[in-house]
Amino acid sequence: MTDDDLPTRSVDSNLFITVSGPPGCGATTVCEGLSTALDCGYVSGGDIFRELADDRGMSLSQLIAKTDETDEIDRALDRRLRTIAEKWGASNKPFVLESRLAGWLAGNRADLRVWLDAPDEVRVERTADREEMEAEMRVREVSEAGRYRSYYGIDVDDRSFYDLAINTARWSPESTLEMILSAVEEYDPEVDEGAFHTDDIEV
Template sequence: MLLTVSGPPGSGKSTTAAALAEAFDLEHISGGDIFRELAAEHDMSAVEFNKLAEEDDQIDRDLDRRLRDIALERDDVLLESRLAGWLAGDAADLRFWLDAPVDVRAERIADREDKPVDVAREETVTREASEAKRYMEYYNIDYSDLSIYDISLNTARWGENEVSEIITSAVEAYDPEDDEGKYPVEGVRYDF
């Protein structure tokens, strides 16, 4: 089984992905973890590394190629990244999009990174704009197009346990033998 969990910073991707991976005994691959490791290797914050990625497209392309290869080559994987659903394409069994209002997400980020909420909000908005621009430029992906996702969920409405229960229930109800809903992701350029 290949599941993808996508969404903006602070949406609950990592928490939900970890719970899903554990519930279904899937290998959890986090694009955010890989990106933060790369940023740390360059002695940069994620925001600084995003700015560098605007100038050096190879940063995104290398990360995205790695994630797409994992999606296409491995079994029993949960792929978590902003573009996971797009990168996995029709190889994904189910694609989930998690989101919450920016103020909610900024509070979550501020709490986990021990920074003021206004700083977290500004960094988040800047980072999202940077990523959306790059995704469109590199791959012709409109980050705001949620039509490829099987479920889009506002995580501000439920606690993390309830979000995990909702997504877990969807996976349990999924029958891959009766999957007429798979469709290719069209219009995307995978020119890594």
């Protein structure tokens, strides 16, 4: 999605939205669109991960490999994201937080949790120009799932607490964004009886 493709309409909302999904799910595109439509900022877990790599003078591949040796990297990332969630969750202003664990880290501060996904072959094609290779991406996903279960007791394959789960291969980026914006516009906290309670996880 280019700047010309971003939504022309704006949405008046103060919702704290989390967006999660595996590499190549389309989260970056959606978050950019949400940020424009809501006139708010967003933070990406990938950007924080890159900051951690820069802080340590390491490449992304080196830092990814390091996460298999120690839990320090994962927990440092999650602590930064948790701090951001706490800040914006209490601000009563619109904000978008994107990471694999964003919905969990935000806990009950999140107003709307979104999960994005797509078939493996689609995600591989979308990430073909990234630093990661296909095999590395798949290994990281399996490794992350095991670490999240070990650290926090989280099953990342559990979609039950997401408010929206979208297969982004079935709709265009613009259509995917429109679905989420429609959910944001129609959200009414007075009739919200289906929110999934999430206890804070210790990071």
